[in-house]
Amino acid sequence: MKVWILDNGSIVIEHTQLMWNVPGPQVRIPSYAVLIEHDDGLFLFDTGFDLEHTNAVLPFELPEQTPEQTIPAQLELAGFAVSDVTTLVNSHLHFDHVGGNKHFAGLKNVVHEQELAQARHHEPFEFFGYSDKTWDYEGANFEPVSGDLELAKGLWLFETPGHTIGHYSLLVTPESSAARPMLFAFDVVYTQPALEKGIQPGFHIDPRAGVRSIARVKEVATEHGADIYFSHDAAAFTTYKHAPDFYEL
């Protein structure tokens, strides 16, 4: 099994969004997708943000994305075409995780059933989060799921709501015992320090669930001896292998 981290560029957010109610300077954060080559197919988790959408609707987030940082270009860097992907999974449906969904028209799209419903009829305070609706095109092929599930051998989705109502994290367990499991917490917390301090993002729908999801991420990591990968941690991101480099599990 091979795992690529696909660099998708970066945006700028308030410190109180990085860590709820904790003041500090604005911070530029990375955005990325995860590509996994598996015996059962080629799985893509999230698709980053769309530059045009972000410039139009969230220009204050000062998006930066080169042509090489789009999802199709990143797939190519990993040696694949858009048409090679067999399953698209979204951890949740915020604009910076769905921006490239539109490139996979008709492809099976696994998403939490509550996330799908909420993204279509969201709370007013979720306006910016769910502002990119291009994932919900005519003929989209959703596979709504719920509960924890093993998507394919060694690819575990586990429910971690709080940031959004139907948020999933991903655990990748290796085929060989030599490799370490990888745990993609996605947006349960944005950074390593946020996990250590137990501080969820400033954007959330259910902060009590958020507290439980932070505990769950820690428990799953401990139980499986997994390395946690943070969704929006600029410092940690520099230490990750980026496509075309990859992790072998």
Add this chain to the structure above:
Amino acid sequence: MKVWILDNGSIVIEHTQLMWNVPGPQVRIPSYAVLIEHDDGLFLFDTGFDLEHTNAVLPFELPEQTPEQTIPAQLELAGFAVSDVTTLVNSHLHFDHVGGNKHFAGLKNVVHEQELAQARHHEPFEFFGYSDKTWDYEGANFEPVSGDLELAKGLWLFETPGHTIGHYSLLVTPESSAARPMLFAFDVVYTQPALEKGIQPGFHIDPRAGVRSIARVKEVATEHGADIYFSHDAAAFTTYKHAPDFYEL
């Protein structure tokens, strides 16, 4: 019926606390209590913050409170002694609403039953909010309540959770039709602009409930033709009558 607004001083908060996820400069906000002389007794709603506690635990909020802005001094300004108060009500149990509770030892203290439980066993993100526990002294005489209720003729408590789990707002309806009803929204929103924009405070436990509570405050105000009084609106506060001046209803 007479209604006094008791000036309790001021603190400084982040703009993202005034309005969730909306950046801006820090803002100094007022804190006040509400005293109502009623045929059934003398009712005190909230007791502001304790200067010593705030300086010790939340010094970054730069509290300002003169000796004349303590609750005993403000009561005296309105012509009463601490011992004249017959019922103490807390909209919720955050430090800036309970700081003077300790002066009313043994007095009946009306509070939402869920608020009481939550303040004693709060979420980690509620640490600062519930940091002043001096209201929970040995021999405290709580009257836990739930649901909407008419505390005394014309004094209506209605549930408005979101900011906290057991938050109450207060509607005061006049004895004579000449006066306008007064609606104390407390911390459903902090300011008039926040109500107009529908933006709840950055500190909250259930933002979905917060959205419904904002709608409820607007509905109650419209239904009763009430003026809304904002808990932490520096601009609006200058337009309110302050003790010893009062409203007659």
